[in-house]
Amino acid sequence: MPKTNIGKFFEDYKIGMLLKHAVPRTLTVGDSAVYKALYSSRFAIYSSDRFALDCGLGSSPIEELLVFHIIFGKSVSDISYNAIANLGYANCRFLKTVYPGDTLTAESEVIGLKENSNLNSGILYVRTRGTNQEGETVLDFIRWVMIKKRSNESKLDDPVIPAIKENVSPEELIVPAGLKFDKNYDFLAAGENFTSRDYVVGELIDHFDAITVDESEHLAATRLWQNNAKVHFDTTIRRDGKRLVYGGHVISMVRSMSFNGLANAQMVVGVNSGSHVNPTFAGDTIKCWSQILGIFETKVQGVALLRLRSVAYKGEQEIGKVFDARGHYFPNILLDLDYWVLIPS
């Protein structure tokens, strides 16, 4: 029997199949430090135990996007090792705050299968969950990938395309247990004075900074997530000899850059959708802007929700513009992310 996992193919998946992903992971202050060396994240709640305490938490949590990358990374061997493309994700919710010392596991359920007309590939839809050592779900999201078939002779009888809500609704989002933004909230420490009341729907924020992606940094990040997709590590996969930057790396870069203008957006609680509309490579200089898509109250007094769109691009681009005259993304747009953050109200 061959010992090596060469990944699954489209025919290997059945609706309802539950895949328990290997290698649980205990996250520590070491992971948080490496995350800072990778992204220079400056949101105060992740940076200072004291600030986190003033916000009602026991200590600085593990950043939500670090949790996302870990859970996503665990799913690669079972879901996307042979993926032709990561098509999208949706309905992502962070349900329970993760702290240093917590151990996370991941599993995915097959919720949709649709063969492509070329018969060489199909689309696999999964719902992926991350769970902590108490069995509590910390993260839940849907993603879909285009995946190779073993054979174009095989035939899927009944395609199942899951009903995916376009967005998470504000009511479905969870304010972390204990979180409060009250008179102890230190705006000076956080870096800006803006509460949810200072933003207006439609407002555009140019985050102003620009960062050039370095080869080693995205490799170190992707290794830290134990994400072993070949296309990130092996220069012999792509014809151009380039290593594709893991899309989540760009998401974390954008989140970190968004501090300038959104410094009080302390926690990410959900993602409606994330599209990596063009590939990112080492050497690209990335800038980003955000737009306020919505402002909502939560059940916790003082804690508001912002729905944000953050767009990463390289080169020169007018802020707020992503589509050409024909409605296609400009070739220098890299990421179009629609997500939810908590902010003092």
Added chain:
Amino acid sequence: MPKTNIGKFFEDYKIGMLLKHAVPRTLTVGDSAVYKALYSSRFAIYSSDRFALDCGLGSSPIEELLVFHIIFGKSVSDISYNAIANLGYANCRFLKTVYPGDTLTAESEVIGLKENSNLNSGILYVRTRGTNQEGETVLDFIRWVMIKKRSNESKLDDPVIPAIKENVSPEELIVPAGLKFDKNYDFLAAGENFTSRDYVVGELIDHFDAITVDESEHLAATRLWQNNAKVHFDTTIRRDGKRLVYGGHVISMVRSMSFNGLANAQMVVGVNSGSHVNPTFAGDTIKCWSQILGIFETKVQGVALLRLRSVAYKGEQEIGKVFDARGHYFPNILLDLDYWVLIPS
């Protein structure tokens, strides 16, 4: 109201103004591990909890230069985001040892302002302090930067140039609480047998090692300090497309290389001055030498002070020489650092 901070200009500063810098930071064993991966620091007191215990400390402290970089990094947004040049620092003292778990904040007071004759810029002098979670000052230094004016129409009436003592005097330097170098001090573990008595004023030490600066390593370091100065990250800032290495990165490299010949110089307690006399870029191969500028007793028996000059250069250079015939630094001298360390006497 625009949400993005694009940095302050010369006209924004007034004498006596106190700037509380954003984003407190809890330092952990994770930060110390990343610091080792960046600089390979080998001074035993930071490397071994047991060695630190034998020196009267509770555990290995956070390296003083790591503390410096963190506090300096916090000041960038308020002080040097629009700096044309970092001109110097002085009177730096490490006043309280920082341990894993401590949370640091930073603030700067404006102590000097002087317009340049070109009317486009001016010189800003600040005194920056780092404070721990108990409100104790851990670090105190003066720095001055050349900074853009908003307009060359504006006019500063009365220049204030602060009196900056050329050097910290030995009496002003603080031996960390509890520190002792006594019969438990393990010279074998430390790596060398030399005490303060083995050095003579004027002595030159060639540290012998050479390290080539790598792009990713200085980027990771600068991100870890949450230092967001554009010139370090963005290849589109400089005409030559290069990213300037943060000066403090060179200081930490030199400190680490100085182990070879100064292995018992366990703790840094002050910096008289640090001049980045030429810019450093990835690809430069750095060597360094030190000179003993002074040897002093402290109030703690067994603990002596060395005043050191450490000079970093690239290429070939005679040890001990920094100036050409006209008294200008040679173009391959990168750093001229004058500082204080503690050593067994």
Added chain:
Amino acid sequence: MPKTNIGKFFEDYKIGMLLKHAVPRTLTVGDSAVYKALYSSRFAIYSSDRFALDCGLGSSPIEELLVFHIIFGKSVSDISYNAIANLGYANCRFLKTVYPGDTLTAESEVIGLKENSNLNSGILYVRTRGTNQEGETVLDFIRWVMIKKRSNESKLDDPVIPAIKENVSPEELIVPAGLKFDKNYDFLAAGENFTSRDYVVGELIDHFDAITVDESEHLAATRLWQNNAKVHFDTTIRRDGKRLVYGGHVISMVRSMSFNGLANAQMVVGVNSGSHVNPTFAGDTIKCWSQILGIFETKVQGVALLRLRSVAYKGEQEIGKVFDARGHYFPNILLDLDYWVLIPS
């Protein structure tokens, strides 16, 4: 007296000499996190405290190879700073599990000396030991290096070539205290279902993944081990301007890649031999395969030993082949490693 250590020469060593290496090191969860960012290691026992607990350990241990690199790194200043070549190591045993918080020291005993016929150099054999803060030996190995002589006038009278057993025998290997692989062992979490009974002697496993070595990653690794051998850091040492990748970096890459097919090989307990048959440089894309050399029971029920040969190569190479028709290693073979791991039986 010159303060700088420029390393020892062949004439400086005497049989029986004991060299206590400098700079003890406390290992932490920070080091484990950096190790993950470097190698993306996925063996569950190092990744999850819960999994380690289910295997009878108190928490995830520090990876054995990380321990090896730390102890090896400490020996460089005294043993191989002036080495012309690292010729080999043998009889390596991991004797005591290392946990975050443990402090390690290293020492080497000179056990062999043999002059080369060219009179310019000789071969030094040492036995190196790593010890924890309780004085327990955690690691023990023999290595031999070719080392420069001070002078070709000097003459060694009696060469001593130590008797080095070709392999560690299974009886000499230590199962970590408390380790058990019983009904609590979670094969799903570990990633594969194979126990020692599923492998056969002679079986070849193609680990399938490929990773391109990046300059910054091997530099960061080598710094983390406080290994200051010049040839890894200084582009001016080799005529081709390349920095040689530390051999242990390739070993850790291979161990991590071997997860795919050997996911239950949870702990490394010994190394028979490791040959870096050709140098590795940044840019090389590394693949590897393993062969099962032996399968043995231990005294602990449920815990078996695998003797493995893992071979790293670059470019294209038939699995299982390392020698050309004349019995020389192919030029694209990088590492030939013969070692022992524990696996459920």
